[in-house]
Amino acid sequence: MKRSKRVFDKSKVNIFPFFVLIVVVVICYVCYIQFFKVPKFSLNSEDKISTAGFSARLDSEDVSIESIEIFLIVNNDKKFLIYSKNKFDNSKSTHDLDVGFNENSEFIKYIKKAKDTELTLTYNVQYKNKFFNSELNDSYLINVDFKPPEISNIETDGYVYLGGVGYIRLQSSLDVAKLYLDNGNGDLFYPISNKKNDVIEHLIFFTCSNRPCNQNKVKIYAEDFAKNSTVVFKKIRTIKNKKWPKYLIKIDRENFTDKYNEILNSNIQIINKNDFLRINKVERALNESKIKKLTTDISLKKYFKGQFNQLANSKVSSYFNEERSYYFSDSKDEIIDIQLHWGYDLSSTQNADVFPVNSGIVVHVDNSLGIYGSVVIIDHGLGFYSLYSHLDNIYVKKDEIVNKNTLIGLTGTTGMAFGDHLHLGIYLQGVPVDPVEFWDRKYLNLKIDEPYKIFSSKSSKVNN
Incomplete structure (x- = not known):
């Protein structure tokens, strides 16, 4: 029998070198992960x-x-x-x-x-x-490091109006890592800062909101990177130039039930006391917490110019810090809840055009912010914000640059509004302030424009 000769295909590739290469690459990769x-x-x-x-x-x-x-x-x-x-x-x-x-x-x-x-x-x-x-x-x-940071050359006009804004200019040593002002009422305010030679210039806008500054003074706290700290107190007088109004608010169960169901996407038949507290106390607190977060950041640039505008042809129907005591119409003797009103309610014609109070950048648009309804929030720079709520329509988008002539929406009844109006709020680093102060050109120049003008002439800004 004739045996066949075995033939090898010389075209076949030897895979061993490739296998070795792969192993080497894997080992190198593992070593890279382990050591780098x-x-x-x-x-x-x-x-x-x-x-x-x-x-x-x-x-x-x-x-x-x-x-x-x-x-x-x-x-x-x-x-x-x-x-x-x-x-x-x-x-x-x-x-x-x-x-x-x-x-x-x-x-x-x-x-x-x-x-x-x-x-x-x-x-x-x-x-x-x-x-x-x-x-x-x-x-x-x-x-x-035993040496604390230095604070020097503190300048201020020494007073704030109740619900208004104050300012403090100061210098610190270059080693400052954190600096803020504490108004003693639970609010902290941070500066915009300039480096100048061997010091840092700081400008802090602050408010004590609806109360006098605690013990008529504010605390300035500075800390360096090694955690050494310096505390300086500065006397600030609060001028009590206004009295906050107080009102009894009658709640009609049937009408309020409709609003309750609309806001909380519910389907109850008629509200009781617990239902009312859920929306007027719990939901309100959640909404205000969100607004605080949205109005806390400081834009180092000043976007606004001149006095802030009031809604055209409007009348004030509710005031800042208005104390509202709520009761059911069928149970007048029992006060269900007491809340403060953080803004102005402005009434005009139905579905009136709403324009920004001043120039700025839209930072938030919301069609259902709880009791506030449809909302627009505008950043005006330096920590100042304006809020527009109960809007019927919204015509602007987030990050849009706006001025006093930009139509942002129409007044309406969204949220917990029982009549067509605009709720206007003004905030400084998340803390509500009285909008009426911003309609006064002289006040704005004295408390904001002039201090900022002096500060901004110093040097280039740094984010502290």
């Missing part, structure tokens, strides 16, 4: 801390942080655990760490006794990359 995709820890104050603590930053791009421990070693001898955290939001790639010290702790006592104490900061970060659990350890020498 690691967290990065840094102090915001470079190599300094204070006796109050310090702030730090942990960057974690492409890794998940499991935990971090931070230690301070004194004179290469005593080791103190000063910070520990084992829960992180790993949807973020940057984590801010705020480390505070107890004034009576043993560690702080060491520092205060010997200001030339040698300190070493060391940390351990447990993390996961795409392939492994791993850890990062490092340490470096640090210094203690």
